[in-house]
Amino acid sequence: MGKGFARAWLSLALALALSGCRQATAPGGASHPAAADAGPVDGDWFTLPIDSDPTTLNFISGTDTYQELVARYVADTLVDEGPALETVPRLALSWEFSGDKKTLTLHLRRGVRWHDGAAFTSRDVVFTYRQVINPANRALNKIDLFRDVVEVSALDESTVRVVYREPTILALAAWSRIPIVAEHLFREGDFASSPVHRAPVGTGAYRFVSWERGRQLVLSANDDYFLGRPHLDRIVLKIIPSRSTQLQALLRGDVDWSPVPPEEWESRSRSADFRRRFRLFRYPVLYLWYIAWNEKSPFFSDSRVRTAMTLSIDRASYLRSVYRGAGTLAASIFHPHQFGYDPDLSPLPFDLERAGRLLDEAGWVRDPRDRVRRKGGREFRFTLLIFQGTPVQEQIAALLQEGLASNGVSVDIRILDFPALLDRLQKRDFEAAISGRLLTSDPDPTLFFHSDHQLGASNYVGYSDPEMDRLLLEGRHAFEPVERGAIYRRVQAILQRDQPYTFLFFPFSTAALSARFREVTLSPASGLLRWYPGLLNWYVPLELQKHPRG
Amino acid sequence: MTLAGYAARRLIAAVPTLIGITLITFLLLEILPGREAALAGPEGGSFLTGEAVARIRATYHLDEPAWRRYLEWLLRLCRWDLGDSILDGRPVSQVIQEAAVPTLVLNVVALAMAFCVSVPVGVGWARRRRAGRGGAGSLVSYLLYAFPNFAAALLLQQFFSVGLGLLPLQGTNDLPPGSPFWATARDLAAHLILPAVCLSYGSLAYLARFTRTNLLEVLTREHLLAARGRGIGETVLAWRHALRNALIPLITLLGLLVPALLGGSVLIETVFSWPGLGRLYFYSLQNRDFPVVLGLTTLTAILTLAGALLADLLCAIADPRFAEEVTR
Numbered sequence: 001m002g003k004g005f006a007r008a009w010l011s012l013a014l015a016l017a018l019s020g021c022r023q024a025t026a027p028g029g030a031s032h033p034a035a036a037d038a039g040p041v042d043g044d045w046f047t048l049p050i051d052s053d054p055t056t057l058n059f060i061s062g063t064d065t066y067q068e069l070v071a072r073y074v075a076d077t078l079v080d081e082g083p084a085l086e087t088v089p090r091l092a093l094s095w096e097f098s099g100d101k102k103t104l105t106l107h108l109r110r111g112v113r114w115h116d117g118a119a120f121t122s123r124d125v126v127f128t129y130r131q132v133i134n135p136a137n138r139a140l141n142k143i144d145l146f147r148d149v150v151e152v153s154a155l156d157e158s159t160v161r162v163v164y165r166e167p168t169i170l171a172l173a174a175w176s177r178i179p180i181v182a183e184h185l186f187r188e189g190d191f192a193s194s195p196v197h198r199a200p201v202g203t204g205a206y207r208f209v210s211w212e213r214g215r216q217l218v219l220s221a222n223d224d225y226f227l228g229r230p231h232l233d234r235i236v237l238k239i240i241p242s243r244s245t246q247l248q249a250l251l252r253g254d255v256d257w258s259p260v261p262p263e264e265w266e267s268r269s270r271s272a273d274f275r276r277r278f279r280l281f282r283y284p285v286l287y288l289w290y291i292a293w294n295e296k297s298p299f300f301s302d303s304r305v306r307t308a309m310t311l312s313i314d315r316a317s318y319l320r321s322v323y324r325g326a327g328t329l330a331a332s333i334f335h336p337h338q339f340g341y342d343p344d345l346s347p348l349p350f351d352l353e354r355a356g357r358l359l360d361e362a363g364w365v366r367d368p369r370d371r372v373r374r375k376g377g378r379e380f381r382f383t384l385l386i387f388q389g390t391p392v393q394e395q396i397a398a399l400l401q402e403g404l405a406s407n408g409v410s411v412d413i414r415i416l417d418f419p420a421l422l423d424r425l426q427k428r429d430f431e432a433a434i435s436g437r438l439l440t441s442d443p444d445p446t447l448f449f450h451s452d453h454q455l456g457a458s459n460y461v462g463y464s465d466p467e468m469d470r471l472l473l474e475g476r477h478a479f480e481p482v483e484r485g486a487i488y489r490r491v492q493a494i495l496q497r498d499q500p501y502t503f504l505f506f507p508f509s510t511a512a513l514s515a516r517f518r519e520v521t522l523s524p525a526s527g528l529l530r531w532y533p534g535l536l537n538w539y540v541p542l543e544l545q546k547h548p549r550g
Numbered sequence: 551m552t553l554a555g556y557a558a559r560r561l562i563a564a565v566p567t568l569i570g571i572t573l574i575t576f577l578l579l580e581i582l583p584g585r586e587a588a589l590a591g592p593e594g595g596s597f598l599t600g601e602a603v604a605r606i607r608a609t610y611h612l613d614e615p616a617w618r619r620y621l622e623w624l625l626r627l628c629r630w631d632l633g634d635s636i637l638d639g640r641p642v643s644q645v646i647q648e649a650a651v652p653t654l655v656l657n658v659v660a661l662a663m664a665f666c667v668s669v670p671v672g673v674g675w676a677r678r679r680r681a682g683r684g685g686a687g688s689l690v691s692y693l694l695y696a697f698p699n700f701a702a703a704l705l706l707q708q709f710f711s712v713g714l715g716l717l718p719l720q721g722t723n724d725l726p727p728g729s730p731f732w733a734t735a736r737d738l739a740a741h742l743i744l745p746a747v748c749l750s751y752g753s754l755a756y757l758a759r760f761t762r763t764n765l766l767e768v769l770t771r772e773h774l775l776a777a778r779g780r781g782i783g784e785t786v787l788a789w790r791h792a793l794r795n796a797l798i799p800l801i802t803l804l805g806l807l808v809p810a811l812l813g814g815s816v817l818i819e820t821v822f823s824w825p826g827l828g829r830l831y832f833y834s835l836q837n838r839d840f841p842v843v844l845g846l847t848t849l850t851a852i853l854t855l856a857g858a859l860l861a862d863l864l865c866a867i868a869d870p871r872f873a874e875e876v877t878r
Contacts, residue, residue, distance in 0.1 A: 135609065140606065215721060241820045244821070248707055248708065252719055418584070418836075419585070419836075422584055422587035423584040457602075
């Protein structure tokens with residue numbers, strides 16, 4: 001304690017002497033008189049809470065978030081997403097497409113070594129591809145990324161060629177989701193059961209150290225990383241399943257980062273003590289809350305009815321008051337940070353009167369006796385499915401119920417668990433459902449709106465429009481940004497007109513990070529922890545380090 | 551018939567019950583929707599194509615008829631092989647064992663705390679019969695009984711851990727594995743206090759009243775009136791003569807609590823990051839990891855049956871008349 005204090009003063013004196021009494025200011029505006037910053041230094045740990053153990057550290061078969069997070073630090077992908085969702089080099093330094101866009105050639109970094117010292121080569125890339133497409137390895141969320149690949153081959157030690165069945169704009173982005181694994185560590189046919197998946201070896205900026213189930217995972221800095229050693233010595237992922245305990249652990253200093261729920265955001269951001277110790281972050285995530293209207297149900301086949309539904313929810317007030325501003329209204333499935341987003345398209349307003357008129361036009365008129373809307377003797381009363389877990393769906397469902405009640409429409413709400421809801425959606429066994437989903441960095445929405453069963457696997461509502469089908473396929477193959485942008489603007493206009501879903505809003509993530517970390521940069525689209533190189537640049541000034549080196 | 555014969559008969563009768571329980575569980579899991587979506591993972595689930603669903607069904611042998619899968623499972627069970635977890639591929643017995651140890655430790659401590667406090671309190675209440683229902687202790691115990699334990703958990707965490715910094719906030723240990731024994735034990739004890747208090751305080755009222763009622767009933771029996779007539783003091787009377795008789799229902803209760811020893815509390819385990827069975831059960835069900843769910847149900851069923859048997863045997867030992875009755 002005494003020693004650390006003395007060192008802090010010494011470095012403060014030094015810094016003052018060097019900087020001419022300039023008081024160092026921490027990012028975010030909080031001032032730290034003791035934190036005179038002498039530039040990036042090595043040392044200290046970053047401890048973060050995670051909700052549960054990764055199910056596996058098999059980077060090929062794993063599908064859960066925390067496996068993926070560990071893979072991002074321990075392994076490398078060929079390319080990655082930069083702060084603006086652009087493709088940035090990682091293990092591949094450069095790449096080019098052939099004239100017909102059917103062949104992708106990737107040029108790999110030379111001199112990269114696996115954590116065990118062996119050299120990384122193009123053979124590892126070919127091996128990784130073979131593991132992904134081998135059904136025995138259960139790469140359930142990756143195998144489809146290579147659906148259009150004919151062949152992956154190594155031209156020489158550091159060149160990989162990928163041949164595609166047809167040109168696709170998604171070819172390169174797919175490689176940002178595949179962590180490369182080391183061929184030399186596996187014997188023929190033992191990939192799925194290999195012990196390597198309990199102690200993975202990668203080329204990444206952090207080496208795997210230990211995994212105590214139910215307690216924590218520890219990673220340590222890779223001195224030989226090709227971008228240079230990351231500054232933080234260790235990343236410790238502590239398993240803390242309760243979000244409220246995570247926040248308490250942050251206050252106690254047990255962890256350095258924690259999500260802050262929207263309802264806590266205001267009180268925390270007003271507290272001077274909290275702001276001195278932590279930096280608050282609020283950033284968009286690629287996630288969308290929506291209501292699906294099944295077009296095969298007798299109620300929602302008419303786009304006027306679906307539009308009336310959207311007009312009946314006061315989303316703006318909800319976001320402002322209940323959700324404390326932690327989200328932006330959606331006009332369509334295109335996220336403001338995705339390519340092709342049309343800023344001129346505004347979300348439908350809250351307008352009960354217009355909703356009523358549209359319902360009248362669609363033939364759902366009010367019965368003068370009981371004010372209930374009917375059409376051909378059928379009462380307008382439907383079941384809305386929601387899933388348990390977050391309060392958002394229940395609140396939105398209540399808002400919709402209230403808005404529609406004043407228009408003579410009744411809603412019955414039914415709660416399921418998430419897999420059960422997904423099952424009902426996939427079987428189109430529902431009338432209306434609130435759900436949410438992750439979006440990908442590429443905006444291609446073919447999966448949601450194409451009428452073909454295979455192409456539109458997530459077209460839960462049975463949406464079908466010939467112009468949309470054509471535009472979606474054109475968008476996939478439009479390599480010119482201007483052309484592709486124009487296609488997607490038209491797609492958004494059609495979605496606005498047809499309202500196959502009510503696109504509710506895009507939520508933000510809210511989190512707090514210990515103020516001792518420097519060079520913390522936020523990616524507008526992928527937050528704090530998941531973009532590349534992001535975390536690899538963080539450091540803690542010597543006098544603030546909790547776990548100094550050595 | 552001897553006591554051993556009685557035990558053997560009960561054991562044999564338990565087999566069909568056990569099979570029935572596993573069959574019902576299996577059937578319930580079969581009709582639970584969302585299996586393919588859950589197996590594809592949190593993100594994979596949203597990208598499922600018909601092709602992918604077929605692939606998942608084939609990978610996990612879901613395309614085989616249910617009766618065959620159940621029979622295969624049952625045959626493996628006979629060799630005490632519960633299969634492998636779908637989520638992480640490890641043997642179910644290992645997954646359960648890992649979670650059973652923390653749950654067992656926590657529950658034994660919580661139960662011991664509950665009994666150590668509630669039996670003396672119950673005896674005290676019984677001796678002050680006239681305090682009756684209106685007593686302050688009784689009121690406090692009712693309030694505790696009604697107070698939800700997850701709320702208590704948050705308050706205790708905030709006060710003792712974040713505020714005063716006296717106790718660890720969460721987890722089972724801070725020291726790395728392989729630390730000296732006493733340091734490890736002290737570390738574990740510190741981590742145990744808050745969750746054990748949260749698990750036990752609710753049952754104080756119940757157990758104390760249970761002790762009191764039984765003791766009161768026993769104290770009015772004739773042999774105790776006679777003992778009092780001989781001038782034996784109230785304290786000795788209550789503790790030495792009456793309590794032994796009043797213990798029989800308490801032992802029965804304890805026997806029924808044996809399966810509860812391995813019944814983890816999802817809420818408490820979650821709030822305190824305690825890697826126990828409650829969380830495992832919840833998580834496995836949520837992710838449709840059916841081998842683990844089936845394994846846990848089988849284990850609970852076996853423990854419940856064993857606990858009931860154990861309680862009967864203990865009662866027989868404590869009260870020979872009971873043994874006579876069951877062996878007749």
